[in-house]
Structure formats: structure tokens, C-alpha cells
Amino acid sequence: MLDRYLRQKAVPEIGIKGQEALRGASVLMVGCGGLASPALAYLAGAGVGRIGLVDGDRVEITNLHRQILFRENQTGKTKVEAACESLTSLNPEVRLEPHPVYLSLQNAETLACSYDLLIDGTDQYEAKTLLNRLGLSLSKPVVFAGVTALDAQIFVGDGRKESPCYQCVYPHPPSSGIRNCEEAGVVGPMVGLAGSIQALQVIKILCGIKVPGNSLLCIDGRTLEFRNARIQKNNECPACGANLTKEATADPFVVSLPEVVADPGRFVLFDVREESETREEQIPGARLLPFSVLTGDADPLKCLKTLDLPKSATPVFFCKSGIRAQKAAHMLNACQDHGVRYLPNPLHEVRSRC
């Protein structure tokens, strides 16, 4: 029988050694839609040994114009199940691991830790920043892509502390967050193009071919102009900036001061110091939620619910040193995925920025 990888192995930069590297590699695709369709097909086709698929969504008829892994008779199936059917028929040699869930703070590390590389196939800023922090804390490369209407961007975070990360490029969600396909519309071939470039970057990384970790590729689908923007590490970056401690960088519940200040509509500040401590000094706009009240309640989530926050608001805790804020955020996030964040900064830093 002819070797299915014959043409690929004929590429001098890949060869037999590169093919072996692909076979021994594992990647995790987060989000299995338009970007993942070409990316997964090329990666399975190329013989990447183990591929994990993460997506809690099901195939819908409105997906089919761009999510080319799926067929009309698969509507209603989970995307990971439908994708596995398609990829198995393409290359049965690849080990596929379906995870029919959405990536969350709770499951991210468990899902990602056994894979060599992470691929972003999502269209939500929150998911992208979670992947970014995950890549940084596990020192794994993450290949990002974003597409809106006729524009695409591809960025590779190499997971090294000295390199720029995704949030060095996009420190904050653009006004009301990265617009997703539903809001901005999307043309099928644009996600096809971006997903194909993601697959190429992944293959290069796995085969040891150099991929610069400091450039953002921007594609204009109108003019077909490809532009590489040089990215510098950003000291104010909310994920890897110099103003964060090492522990804080790895903590997914941390939010940075610049991030909070830039988006007051999204973040609601809660002072978790005791009432007696706040008499002398209060932070403008912050609401009081003493640590003793939060931890004294049998159901701390109830405390949050009584505050009647808008659904889109993210509570952010701070205190005198950051320690109680950290404990409170971890406790509430452990109750359920509540999206609570905290500022690791001491009070004087919070005061100087708010």
C-alpha cells in the first residue's frame, strides 16, 4: 500500500523525522467550528498522533456554510461527535479524544495538561484569554485565530515568559468584546483561510520549523493583503505584564488593574475589607462586601445574588493586601463557575488607579 504521508515526507523541512514528530505529538482544539474544520482536517490528514476536541455545542444548519467538517444529516449531533466521525473516515490512524464540554475555569487545566499544543477555534474573547493564561501557566504554545466578516488575524503565543502573549496584543475586549460570528457575520472562506494557516503553524511547530512568536498576521479579505505586524511584550499586559507577580500570572482568577479601569461597565469592584477598615479610606465606586460576611454565610453565592448585579457584570474583589480578595475569589469560583475575579494588588495601588 502507498504511504499516505509520501508527499508530505518529500518536503525537505519535514522528511521522515518530521513525520515521526507529528505521529508522536498531541494537540487540543478548543472550539470545533469554522476555524477547526480545515485545521482539524489538515492536522488529522498530516498524521498528528493524538487530537483532543473540546466543544459543548451541537451542529446546526446555520453552521454548514463555513463548518465544512459537518454534513446536513449530522445536525443535532454534538460537534465533537460529528467531527470525530468525519476525521476517522479521513484518517483512522489518528487517536481522537472528544470532550463534549465548553472550556471553563474549572476544566481548563485538566483538559489541556496532557497535550503538547493548544489551538484556539473559539470566537469569544473570554475563551481566548482563558486559553492564553492556560498556555502561559502550562508553558505550552497556543495558536490563535480570529475572524470577523472579511478580516482575519492569526497569532502564535509560544508559551515562553519572555515572549508577547495574546493579551499583549489584545489586552482588553474591544468595547463590548470581540464581536462573534453571530453579531458581525462571517464569510466561509475567511475562516477556512485562517484555520488552514493555523494548521500550517501547528505542523511547523511540531516539526521544529521556526515560527516567530512576535508577529500578528492580519489578512484583509477585501484586498487579499497579508500584513505581519511586529508585536512587543507589553509591560501593562493583564496576563504577563511586569506589574504582575509570578503566582498572579498563573492564577486564572486574577484580573489586572488596567483591565478593570478600562472597562468599568464590565467590572464591578467589591471591597472585601471589614467595615471598620473602610471608614478611613474608601475607593470610589467600590461596593462593600466584608470578607467575614462572605465566609460566614453557609451559602456565599447567596451573598452575591442579593447584590442584584447585571448578568454581564463581573465582580472584582480587592482588599488591603490582595490576600483576602484572592481567598474570596477562589471560594466563590469553587462553588460554581461564577466568573469572579480579584486584584492581587495592595490597596494603595488600587487607590492610585481608581
Ligand SMILES: [Zn+2]
Ligand atoms: Zn502578555
